[in-house]
Amino acid sequence: xxxxxxxxRYKIIEKRQxxxxxxxxxxxxxxxxWYQQILGQGPKLLIQFQNxxxxxxxxxxxxxxxxxxxxxxxxxxKIQPAKLEDSAVYLCASSMDRGHSPLxxxxxxxxxxx
Amino acid sequence: DQQVKQNSxxxxxxxxxxxxxxxxxxxSMFDYFLWYKKYPxxxxxxxxxxxxxxxxxxxxxxxxxxxxxxxxxxxxxxxxQPGDSAVYFCAAIGGSQGNLIFGKGTKLSVKx
Numbered sequence: 001x002x003x004x005x006x007x008x009r010y011k012i013i014e015k016r017q018x019x020x021x022x023x024x025x026x027x028x029x030x031x032x033x034w035y036q037q038i039l040g041q042g043p044k045l046l047i048q049f050q051n052x053x054x055x056x057x058x059x060x061x062x063x064x065x066x067x068x069x070x071x072x073x074x075x076x077x078k079i080q081p082a083k084l085e086d087s088a089v090y091l092c093a094s095s096m097d098r099g100h101s102p103l104x105x106x107x108x109x110x111x112x113x114x
Numbered sequence: 115d116q117q118v119k120q121n122s123x124x125x126x127x128x129x130x131x132x133x134x135x136x137x138x139x140x141x142s143m144f145d146y147f148l149w150y151k152k153y154p155x156x157x158x159x160x161x162x163x164x165x166x167x168x169x170x171x172x173x174x175x176x177x178x179x180x181x182x183x184x185x186x187x188x189x190x191x192x193x194x195q196p197g198d199s200a201v202y203f204c205a206a207i208g209g210s211q212g213n214l215i216f217g218k219g220t221k222l223s224v225k226x
Contacts, residue, residue: 004157033213042118042203042216043158056213091157100146100165100207103214105157 002026004106006092012112018080021109025073025094031055032069033103034077035091043091049075050098082113117141118206120217128225133191135202135220140185143209149178149189150203152219158203162189166208194224 005024013019025032031050035043046065048056051072060067064083069075079086089110093103119138127133137147145166150158164171164178164187171178177190191198204217 040218042205042218044216045213048213093157098212100163102148102160102163103158105150105159107155107157 004092004094004104006090006106006109008109009107010110010112012114013082015084015113016081018078019082019111020079021077021090021092021111023075023077023092023106025075025092026104029094029096029104030072031095031098031101032075033093033095034067034075035093035105037089037091037108039088046077048098055098079111082111084113087111087113116217117144118204118215118217120202120204120220122220123218124221124223126223126225127194129196130193133189133194133198133222133224135189135191135204135222137187137189137204137217138185139187139206141206141209141215142185144206144215145208146206147178147180147187148205148207148214149176150205150216151198152201152203161202191222194222196224196226198222199224 034046037043046060047067049069052069067077089108091108093105095101148163149161151161152158180187201219201221203219205214
């Protein structure tokens, strides 16, 4: 089966600019996640979708971050405006359901904010 | 407040020997634990999991042990191979925490 696809792989922007990341989950996976992984840390959940509805966005900095999952398939994560501390790897993951199904991760987008 | 702790940032073992990676947690409501492996420039991949109703789960060279009273789990890799060199993340879920909580990871280096 095809894995979780993410693009771009790398992005360098200046602070206060905007950036968007795209994710295509594994076909048939109802649950989609966006994680932020700062260097030396474990992944931290930003937002979780079940189909096209938001299940948990409690850790999403909503003043600058937004995400959507139209039609319950692809998803985009946007940062506007970016700050230096947003430099991280942004990982998209999907799973069959919200239970204990293992998450399947994409290769991530490495964002550098200068 | 870290709910999942991996106190060893790195571990080095010789090929063929046992690798033991440790993980501690603070939330007694966690009921499911997972280990993920991550190679550079790739996303984490699921390795093995264990439910809180068990104390051991084995899959080939990989075994996870859970000690609920100590809130501790460990991943054993026997025998270790150079291809096992990666960062290993411990993760937990359960109770009011509806999403996976990850530790900071342990970088394993297996030397030929």
